[in-house]
Amino acid sequence: MSEPGTVLITGPTRNLGRHAVPAMADRPHGQRPDLLLVGRAGRDLTAVAGEVRARGARVREIGCDLSRLADVRAAAATVRELLATGTVRPLRALVANAGAMSADTRRASPDGYEMTFAVNHLAHAQLIGDLLDSFTAPARIVLLGSNTYHANFWRKLLGVAGARWADPVELARPATGELPPGRTASAVAYSNAKLAILYYAHELQRRAGAGISVSVFEPGWMPGTALGREAPEALQAVACALGRVPGVSTPRRSGPLLAAMALDDQWAHLRDGAFVVRSQPAEVRPVAHDRDREQRLWEATAELLNRACASQ
Numbered sequence: 001m002s003e004p005g006t007v008l009i010t011g012p013t014r015n016l017g018r019h020a021v022p023a024m025a026d027r028p029h030g031q032r033p034d035l036l037l038v039g040r041a042g043r044d045l046t047a048v049a050g051e052v053r054a055r056g057a058r059v060r061e062i063g064c065d066l067s068r069l070a071d072v073r074a075a076a077a078t079v080r081e082l083l084a085t086g087t088v089r090p091l092r093a094l095v096a097n098a099g100a101m102s103a104d105t106r107r108a109s110p111d112g113y114e115m116t117f118a119v120n121h122l123a124h125a126q127l128i129g130d131l132l133d134s135f136t137a138p139a140r141i142v143l144l145g146s147n148t149y150h151a152n153f154w155r156k157l158l159g160v161a162g163a164r165w166a167d168p169v170e171l172a173r174p175a176t177g178e179l180p181p182g183r184t185a186s187a188v189a190y191s192n193a194k195l196a197i198l199y200y201a202h203e204l205q206r207r208a209g210a211g212i213s214v215s216v217f218e219p220g221w222m223p224g225t226a227l228g229r230e231a232p233e234a235l236q237a238v239a240c241a242l243g244r245v246p247g248v249s250t251p252r253r254s255g256p257l258l259a260a261m262a263l264d265d266q267w268a269h270l271r272d273g274a275f276v277v278r279s280q281p282a283e284v285r286p287v288a289h290d291r292d293r294e295q296r297l298w299e300a301t302a303e304l305l306n307r308a309c310a311s312q
C-alpha cells in the first residue's frame, strides 16, 4: 500500500493480533501505518502499544470491552474524533480480529446477548457501522473467519461442531436450562458466529462505498491460543501440545499474514468477502453464500444493536 494511513485492529493483546501488530509496525518508514489498538484497557494493551511505539510506530490505545456495546460506540466516537482532528492519518483499514468462545452459551453480555455472538459479530458490526463513513478510499475491512463454520472429517473426529444456522435474533439469545454434555453448544455457537461473519461480509460489501473492500481471513487452526481459555484444563494441555507440532499454524506465523491482508498490494484486489486461508484465496462452501440469510442478518443485527442502544 503506497499511503498506509491508519489501521485499526481489535484484539491486539494476544496471539494472532499480538503478532499482527508488530508486523504492521515493522513496515519500512513511509509504509508504516498509524495504529489504533482497540482492546480491554490494562497492562496487556499498554504493553503491546509500548512495544510497537519503541519500534517507531505512532500508536493509540483505545480501551474497550467488546462485549459491552456502549464501550464499542464510545471507541468508535474516539476514533472519529482522532480522525477529525487530524491526530492520526486517514483510516485505511479495520481489522476485526478479536474473538471469543464462551464455554457456557447461557452467559449473557451486558446487553443481554449470547457472549460468543456478541463479541465476534455484534461488537464488530457496531464498530464498523459507526465508522463506515470515516474511511478514506481505498480502504479495507478484514474480518476473521474460521473454517469451523462447516464440519469435515477431521473436525468431526475432534468433536468440533459446525454451524447450525437459525434466525440471528435466536442466535443472539442466551441459552436457557440444562446444556447438552460436552462442549458442543459452545462450539456450535462459535461456528454460527463465524458463519455470520461470512454472511455479514458479503452484505457489507454490497452496502459499503465503492472504495471500501471487504475480505475474510482464516489464520489456520492455531491450537493452544486463548480462544480455548474456558475449556477444561486437560483439553487446553492437549491443544498446547498440538500447537507445537511442526506445520500447524501458529500466531507467530499467521500474525504477519493477517498484517499483509490489511497492508500489502498483493491483497488490494480482494472484495466481496473474499476468503483467504493463511495466504491462499479459497472458495467458501455454498452454504456461506445465501442472499436471504445475508439480508436477514443485516436487518436483525441493526435491530439488536438499536435495541441495546435504546435500553441505555
Ligand SMILES: NC(=O)c1ccc[n+]([C@@H]2O[C@H](COP(=O)([O-])OP(=O)(O)OC[C@H]3O[C@@H](n4cnc5c(N)ncnc54)[C@H](OP(=O)(O)O)[C@@H]3O)[C@@H](O)[C@H]2O)c1
Binding pocket: 010, 011, 012, 013, 014, 015, 016, 017, 038, 039, 040, 044, 064, 065, 066, 067, 068, 096, 097, 098, 099, 100, 119, 144, 145, 146, 147, 218, 219, 220, 221, 222, 223, 225, 226, 227, 228, 251
Ligand atoms: N485460534 C484458532 O485456531 C483460530 C482459527 C480460526 C480463526 N480464529 C480467529 O482469529 C481471531 C484471533 O484468535 P486467537 O486465537 O488469537 O484468539 P485469542 O488468543 O483468544 O485472542 C483473542 C483476542 O480478542 C480479545 N478479546 C476477546 N474478548 C474481548 C472482549 N470482550 N473485549 C475486548 N477484546 C476481547 C482478546 O483480548 P484479551 O487479551 O483482553 O482477552 C485477545 O486480544 C479470532 O477472531 C478467532 O476467532 C482463530
